[in-house]
Amino acid sequence: MTKDEKIAWRHYSTHYKHEIAFDKKNPRYKLYLQKGWITEDPRILKLLDGGIEDFREKTAVRILKESGSEIVFNYCPKCNKLTRTPIAKQCQHCFHKWHEAEKIEDIWIISFYNNMVKAFTSLFN
Numbered sequence: 661m662t663k664d665e666k667i668a669w670r671h672y673s674t675h676y677k678h679e680i681a682f683d684k685k686n687p688r689y690k691l692y693l694q695k696g697w698i699t700e701d702p703r704i705l706k707l708l709d710g711g712i713e714d715f716r717e718k719t720a721v722r723i724l725k726e727s728g729s730e731i732v733f734n735y736c737p738k739c740n741k742l743t744r745t746p747i748a749k750q751c752q753h754c755f756h757k758w759h760e761a762e763k764i765e766d767i768w769i770i771s772f773y774n775n776m777v778k779a780f781t782s783l784f785n
């Protein structure tokens with residue numbers, strides 16, 4: 661996220677967690693403002709004009725447009741839905757796990773390779 665997007669996100673999060681933060685008469689309002697948890701900057705607030713979903717979508721589209729080739733999407737091998745993180749090895753949607761899949765695949769590849777080596781060795785001996 662850009663610096664402005666981070667400020668907007670923090671502003672939204674603070675609002676979401678502490679609705680009291682938007683009561684300007686509340687002493688905490690000034691504190692949150694001083695700490696940078698909320699903002700009165702109209703340029704930042706404009707980012708949130710369309711609501712949080714709109715902000716998320718616009719931010720995601722911008723990130724994909726600017727650095728989409730650097731982003732790795734990790735899909736579940738069973739249901740093909742997007743996992744929670746790029747390195748997740750279990751699916752939050754269908755609960756499929758593939759922690760051992762790579763190990764099993766590695767064992768199979770090593771076993772296959774060893775058998776091929778044996779086969780070739782026996783051909784030339």
Ligand SMILES: [Zn+2]
Pocket residue numbers: 736737738739740741751752753754755756
């Ligand atoms: Zn799945």
